Amino acid sequence: MTSCNSHACNSPQHDLSRRQVLGALAGAAAGVGAGSLLSPLVAEQLKSQQKQVLLIWLDGGMSQLESWDPKPGTEFGGPFRSIPTTLPGVHVSELMPYTARQMQHLAVVRSMSTKDENHSTGVPRILRGDPKNRGVTYPYMGSAMAHLKGDADSELPNYIWVKPGSGGFIWQHAGFLGAKYGALALGDGKPPVHINRPPEINEARDLARNKIRKQLNNRFRTGRREAEVEAYDYSFQMAEKLIRRKDLFADFDPKELERYGSHPLGRHILQSKRLIEAGVLFVQCHSYHWDTHGDNFNMHLDLVPQIDKPFAALVEDWNESGLLDNVLVLLMSEFGRTPKINQRLGRDHWPEAWSLCMAGCGIQRGLVLGKTTPNGAWVDGTEYDIGDIFHTVFEAMDIDPVGTEYHNNDQPLPIAHDDCGVIKELLS
Amino acid sequence: MIKTFNMQLDVTKAWTDRKFQWERQVTAAAFSPCGNYLVAGGVDFQLQRWNLEDDERTSLEGHPSWVGDLAFHPDKQRLYSVDYHGGLFCWDYSKATPTLLWKKEDAHQGWARKVAVSPDGKLVATGGNDQVLRLWSDRGKKVAELDGHEGYIFSLLFGPEGKNLFSGDQRGVVREWKMPAGKELRQLDLAVLHTRLENFLAHVGGVRSLAIDSARQLLACGGMTNAKSNAFCPGDPLVVVMDLATGEEKMRLTPTEKADGPINGLQFLPGGILAGIGEGASGASLAFWTIDQEKPVHSIKMNSGYAVDLHPDGLRLAVSHFETNGRGGNGRHSTPETYISNDGVIDIYNLYEKPAE
Numbered sequence: 001m002t003s004c005n006s007h008a009c010n011s012p013q014h015d016l017s018r019r020q021v022l023g024a025l026a027g028a029a030a031g032v033g034a035g036s037l038l039s040p041l042v043a044e045q046l047k048s049q050q051k052q053v054l055l056i057w058l059d060g061g062m063s064q065l066e067s068w069d070p071k072p073g074t075e076f077g078g079p080f081r082s083i084p085t086t087l088p089g090v091h092v093s094e095l096m097p098y099t100a101r102q103m104q105h106l107a108v109v110r111s112m113s114t115k116d117e118n119h120s121t122g123v124p125r126i127l128r129g130d131p132k133n134r135g136v137t138y139p140y141m142g143s144a145m146a147h148l149k150g151d152a153d154s155e156l157p158n159y160i161w162v163k164p165g166s167g168g169f170i171w172q173h174a175g176f177l178g179a180k181y182g183a184l185a186l187g188d189g190k191p192p193v194h195i196n197r198p199p200e201i202n203e204a205r206d207l208a209r210n211k212i213r214k215q216l217n218n219r220f221r222t223g224r225r226e227a228e229v230e231a232y233d234y235s236f237q238m239a240e241k242l243i244r245r246k247d248l249f250a251d252f253d254p255k256e257l258e259r260y261g262s263h264p265l266g267r268h269i270l271q272s273k274r275l276i277e278a279g280v281l282f283v284q285c286h287s288y289h290w291d292t293h294g295d296n297f298n299m300h301l302d303l304v305p306q307i308d309k310p311f312a313a314l315v316e317d318w319n320e321s322g323l324l325d326n327v328l329v330l331l332m333s334e335f336g337r338t339p340k341i342n343q344r345l346g347r348d349h350w351p352e353a354w355s356l357c358m359a360g361c362g363i364q365r366g367l368v369l370g371k372t373t374p375n376g377a378w379v380d381g382t383e384y385d386i387g388d389i390f391h392t393v394f395e396a397m398d399i400d401p402v403g404t405e406y407h408n409n410d411q412p413l414p415i416a417h418d419d420c421g422v423i424k425e426l427l428s
Numbered sequence: 429m430i431k432t433f434n435m436q437l438d439v440t441k442a443w444t445d446r447k448f449q450w451e452r453q454v455t456a457a458a459f460s461p462c463g464n465y466l467v468a469g470g471v472d473f474q475l476q477r478w479n480l481e482d483d484e485r486t487s488l489e490g491h492p493s494w495v496g497d498l499a500f501h502p503d504k505q506r507l508y509s510v511d512y513h514g515g516l517f518c519w520d521y522s523k524a525t526p527t528l529l530w531k532k533e534d535a536h537q538g539w540a541r542k543v544a545v546s547p548d549g550k551l552v553a554t555g556g557n558d559q560v561l562r563l564w565s566d567r568g569k570k571v572a573e574l575d576g577h578e579g580y581i582f583s584l585l586f587g588p589e590g591k592n593l594f595s596g597d598q599r600g601v602v603r604e605w606k607m608p609a610g611k612e613l614r615q616l617d618l619a620v621l622h623t624r625l626e627n628f629l630a631h632v633g634g635v636r637s638l639a640i641d642s643a644r645q646l647l648a649c650g651g652m653t654n655a656k657s658n659a660f661c662p663g664d665p666l667v668v669v670m671d672l673a674t675g676e677e678k679m680r681l682t683p684t685e686k687a688d689g690p691i692n693g694l695q696f697l698p699g700g701i702l703a704g705i706g707e708g709a710s711g712a713s714l715a716f717w718t719i720d721q722e723k724p725v726h727s728i729k730m731n732s733g734y735a736v737d738l739h740p741d742g743l744r745l746a747v748s749h750f751e752t753n754g755r756g757g758n759g760r761h762s763t764p765e766t767y768i769s770n771d772g773v774i775d776i777y778n779l780y781e782k783p784a785e
């Protein structure tokens with residue numbers, strides 16, 4: 001079995017604080033659901049007591065040249081302009097006008113260089129931090145956080161995955177940690193189906209039904225792998241938790257939708273914001289279809305604004321509320337896109353030199369780290385791997401990335417790649 | 429040298445022994461009306477002019493972004509080009525050293541994608557991402573703004589007599605405008621060329637190319653249908669031929685060679701034959717259709733293509749297409765020293781039987 005590290009916080013005070021937050025949230029939601037759900041007092045308490053992560057994942061690979069690392073007027077630079085930001089001398093693509101106005105809160109790493117050019121292997125490899133192969137399946141970042149920082153008694157799941165398409169309990173993310181650290185996936189950001197108990201079933205009847213369910217579960221357990229049964233158990237428990245929190249899924253205020261965008265990514269970032277503000281430890285917000293092998297420039301013309309506006313609104317809101325001090329926001333893909341333009345006027349996969357963005361939770365504000373060659377194709381100077389990012393994220397979350405270990409059947413395992421380390425420039 | 433001996437147009441016997449190559453992909457290419465030059469632009473900040481007599485290449489520099497399109501004035505002296513920063517440029521292309529005559533840097537908000545010149549040379553039409561069609565005098569004075577499109581304007585074409593203008597957009601709509609008044613006459617439904625499935629993040633496809641036959645009866649609209657995603661953007665290449673008298677669809681044309689991208693270039697040839705070129709992740713083809721049947725009477729497999737244009741002699745076709753420069757695809761496959769852009773090639777196809785040596 002795995003063992004938890006010393007950083008997890010399960011104190012009664014923590015629980016109490018979280019309940020306060022939840023109560024305040026329920027009250028706010030019962031009002032009109034407008035604006036931030038946090039009262040200033042509760043926001044202050046939350047800020048002082050827990051650190052959280054929101055990982056925004058643009059699946060398929062956003063082009064660094066059409067976003068964080070524009071090279072206008074160069075061989076591979078594409079047709080777009082670059083625009084100035086609130087950081088003197090720093091430019092981003094013209095497709096990111098809203099984010100450009102929040103750059104003073106962000107840290108952009110322009111010198112990512114990773115190993116995998118394929119989605120099927122690259123996505124899990126990046127999300128697991130690409131550790132050294134020790135014959136075990138490492139957890140995704142969200143599962144790692146749930147294990148290292150999670151509160152088992154939390155009134156909300158520790159790891160929620162907001163994604164397009166269908167939902168469910170994705171225990172595979174947990175790797176060797178065990179199913180209970182898996183992700184509760186909310187398809188289209190919506191709560192699990194059947195979250196509402198039918199009116200004809202009263203509480204007593206519901207309890208009786210649950211008793212039968214547990215008996216059947218025990219029978220089901222016989223002869224099956226523990227992990228499989230655990231997954232069923234935990235998925236039900238998580239759904240139960242959310243059933244009590246229907247307020248988290250109330251309609252969004254039209255003004256919020258105006259600022260974040262009513263498209264899926266806008267709504268999903270809004271939903272993720274709500275979940276973080278409600279106290280969920282780790283939220284992964286996913287957007288698909290960024291793999292622009294064809295018509296890259298027409299597609300980025302329409303796609304990048306869909307992350308620019310909600311991301312900037314989120315950073316602005318959390319900076320104003322103070323939450324950005326304690327919530328780490330990570331915006332990234334599994335790799336970037338080729339500088340070279342293919343015959344479908346697309347860009348292919350490019351792990352050699354790409355960019356990601358971080359903010360909050362002690363991440364240095366207003367920083368651009370690293371650079372690429374003038375043609376944007378290669379890192380010029382120090383390259384950073386995903387292991388370095390994992391070390392840095394753990395450090396920002398008050399988890400010692402070197403001193404903390406997983407234990408898998410008595411096998412001690414580092415939580416991040418041994419040869420990587422904290423990127424000190426990223427931490428304030 | 430241009431050979432002028434007796435030649436009968438026969439697309440099934442098309443052949444090429446001449447090509448022009450540039451170090452960037454070329455998405456727009458056309459012969460000058462005087463027949464002496466070939467001019468091209470695309471994934472680059474310059475236009476390239478080749479003298480067909482001696483193959484000499486001259487660069488026309490000044491665009492701050494990629495060149496979206498180019499069109500010649502019938503006076504055989506001026507050339508118009510548009511770019512992805514919204515600019516409209518006018519060049520005296522026929523001079524030994526072409527110069528920029530004037531430019532409108534903000535002709536459009538966002539990309540200016542297409543430009544067309546009326547047959548009498550009095551009007552220049554431009555369209556782009558701001559969904560506005562703008563009419564200019566040949567000297568660059570704005571004459572009119574035509575609103576109505578609800579997607580990026582992807583294609584523009586004046587009717588042969590200049591009395592009407594056709595504009596095709598991203599959402600699969602072709603609008604016909606009365607010239608020079610600018611009144612909208614009708615909309616043609618080309619929704620089959622546009623795809624936006626529920627899980628798409630963007631509109632895919634659109635009316636990428638237009639051509640009118642010499643009898644003024646048919647409007648061919650190129651693009652692709654049934655797009656499967658907004659990532660790879662794969663679809664089925666398709667040309668929809670509309671009956672201009674009724675505004676109804678008359679025929680659908682598809683290539684023989686397998687391809688998964690839009691038909692980007694269309695050109696009617698003498699005799700009513702339609703030439704078209706399209707894209708494909710693994711290559712595409714130059715196709716020749718007779719309109720009365722879905723499949724081409726002849727096709728030539730090649731890399732992804734972007735434009736076709738008929739020489740004023742009616743016997744030669746410029747076909748711009750992709751040319752790889754080293755292994756492409758995912759990942760590096762080369763050193764920083766050898767990692768360079770893919771090329772653009774313009775093949776000149778002779779549309780007649782190759783003379784015996």
